[in-house]
Amino acid sequence: MSQGDVQKALETFGQLDQKISHFKELLSLANWDLHTGAPKKGRSLRSKAIGTLSSEVFQLSLSTEMGKCLDTLSDPDIQAQLDEVVRAKVRLYKRHYNKSKQIPPEEYQAYVVLTSQAQDVWIEAKTKKDFSIFRETLKKIVDFNKKFIDYYGYKDHPYDALLDEYEPGLTVQTLDQLFGDLRTKTIDLLERIQSSGNHPRTEIFHQRFDIKQQEAFSLFVLPKLGYDLEAGRLDVSAHPFATGLNTGDVRITTRYMENDMRSAIFGTIHECGHALYEQGVNPEFEGTILCGGTSMGIHESQSRFLENMVGRSFEFWTYFFDDLKRFFPEQFQDVSVEDFGRAVNTVEPSLIRVEADELTYNLHIMIRYEIEKELMAGELEVDDLPAVWNQKMEEYLGITPPDDAQGVLQDVHWSFGGFGYFPSYSLGNLYAAQILHTIRQDMPDFYEKVQNGEFLPIREWLRENIHQYGKLYTPNELIKKVTGEELNAKYLIDYFEEKYSKVYQL
């Protein structure tokens, strides 16, 4: 191959990358708008416009032109000449190209149609608390995923092919190990907590909290944590999210509940963690595929780190409690910072994943993980899901859902075909604890800093070690680079032990 050919491939590849990235930026904006302030009557039409641009992106990433560039730039001799940045871009596009090319276009199209309609079916089923309404649709989605697994191929376990979508390189073997260790310790801790007889004062959260004041408090906390409000904004949506349009425009949403102030404040801190990641990506990656988080799990580690390791620490509230009382003088008159710090760390088995506490949360994930794994291996049928779900809830958490809406139908994920997605949430916790361990070694006064409100050095550490790289490294490369070892459950287990010993005086 001549140098001219390589040069030309690099140029075309760069142009395609930029076009795709720019289109994706506009798609993210349109989706943000749909979930924040878009007027009701324009939404279904807007979705069509979004669909048109999405297919354009899909077609560009699978175009003949892209295929040729990837061919040229994947040649081992050429690879050796490329810098790390271009190699990473080629890896990412190639991964998507190779996987997507396996699926016959007409099957993919049928799947897109199916999953776009499935959400309404799921909503109806959930509203009517009747799994049977969703059952046949879910079967079709599962069947499609099984076919995709065959197209993609896998080494050890069929489910590996789907896990890889969300966390490149992740396997059942790894997860079984991680979740095995974590489960034993979680259940042990849960028993000790439940028999400790200690009950944090959670009733303090259930008072009337003016929504304007909640918003003002969120906007007070965000910049202190290092979120740049000139490169973002805070809005309201039904489900909080963060979306990075570019590094100068990373938006957060939260939701305000008048009778529980936790929802807004921890939602805001959580999304702030996601947002700091995207605000911190190397500006040179702007307008390329590298501009974003490297995986769902690493992304979630940044939000969980800020929400839980920082935001639920006693030190955090030692710093912020006087401010909180300033915003809500009546509600916390007779509450001490210790009461408050314990109350935000209450552990209590519950039915709904998104409302679960930090400790039992992972049990909810394990239930979903096991179900998905068995479904994809053909060891479990869709018909049996409600019974299996309830049985596992009883086994892991000691409670049985009174109906499917609070059980197997609670999450949206399966309706859009997101099999393999759930484990990322727990991976986030695991990564976060491992990163916490490293940062505390580098910065022994970490929690003193939190207590003094010195959040900027912490953000800088994260930016320096994680955020700036965007998607340059795979999650596995990154966690090794940052912490010096592979992901393991030890650090999360230690963290839980330390936290709950304090909270519940175990």
Add this chain to the structure above:
Amino acid sequence: MSQGDVQKALETFGQLDQKISHFKELLSLANWDLHTGAPKKGRSLRSKAIGTLSSEVFQLSLSTEMGKCLDTLSDPDIQAQLDEVVRAKVRLYKRHYNKSKQIPPEEYQAYVVLTSQAQDVWIEAKTKKDFSIFRETLKKIVDFNKKFIDYYGYKDHPYDALLDEYEPGLTVQTLDQLFGDLRTKTIDLLERIQSSGNHPRTEIFHQRFDIKQQEAFSLFVLPKLGYDLEAGRLDVSAHPFATGLNTGDVRITTRYMENDMRSAIFGTIHECGHALYEQGVNPEFEGTILCGGTSMGIHESQSRFLENMVGRSFEFWTYFFDDLKRFFPEQFQDVSVEDFGRAVNTVEPSLIRVEADELTYNLHIMIRYEIEKELMAGELEVDDLPAVWNQKMEEYLGITPPDDAQGVLQDVHWSFGGFGYFPSYSLGNLYAAQILHTIRQDMPDFYEKVQNGEFLPIREWLRENIHQYGKLYTPNELIKKVTGEELNAKYLIDYFEEKYSKVYQL
């Protein structure tokens, strides 16, 4: 040509049209966002993404595929088989295709770069009140436009080629006639007004008006005028605008000045007029080029109609004045509805077009029209603009700008190359008055309806006669269809005579 070929061309044409329309919808959304709430640091990057999708739209509309479709569907035999809707679409795309194809791509590219940089140069010149800073840039823009005129071709006057961009079919001959009649009457009226010795109580506007209350009043008025808030929203921007993303999502912006309530309320009513047009387009045109206003002038007629013919009428304030007093009880304690109705119709020659009253506004437009016409005919040089501007201001309005910022540099239009744009504003007034004449014949109790707050029948009339058609008819076809005659200045002249006789007791 076989029926199969025609069928295929229709299909491809439909797909291209939908794709372009969907892309434009997302571009409009991104531009709305840029001008409302986009965070500062993300804006320049967002502009690049907007640039990428804009070129895609441009390329699609000039693609070989589009050219072939237009060729096929323009064939007279085929045209005869097409329905009115498809014929209109072909006309619109063909117009753009033929014009744009005249310009060599590298020249167009250079022009895009020039005009994208020119705005900053203009801002600097305006800030420093120094025309010479902008002069050389403006010369280049004028030269480009002269070349474009040669590429486009014209019959009678070079400027016709540019007028046609904003108002298809409009010529210097027509405008000279319209503006000639209007100018004589305006100057006559202005003299009578100035010598009448009557002075409406304009000081009532210069009090402190709480911005939250101004916003609440805008949101109170909008739905009464027929604006559907479930198919739109009201935001704030530096310069008010309306943008139709689709018929279910037509957004308005306004701006609030604490020391003058007119800016917000009349800005809101004006943009509401634009928005009613786009909310009222036939939903079957959704996702096609027909979905929007047929020309700048007709669009402006809808905003001016609502702002001036309706919103500045005594009847309008007879209906709304008690409400206004409810929102601002202190400010209007000793003001009568007659005082208020006269004050919102004050005539006073002034320097700045966007702040001009309804009568003198057209004189500002005529000055720009004459200058542009002479520039494009080579009868005037850019170097002479400041002097000519000031001389015409003195001649038409009896005042001379103290500096270029308040003179020749006041408008943004020339910096983006918008030669031919200004006349649309006055055309809007002319169309609006002619439409008012027709509606009052159809609906003799028109102003009684306004006085009783019955705005919905008025909106329905406009929807039925104008809005629903979108771009189906050319502006000329439309005005004849609605009013039975060609556009002429008589109705605006009559309207002014009627209004100012009342306001100034002439």
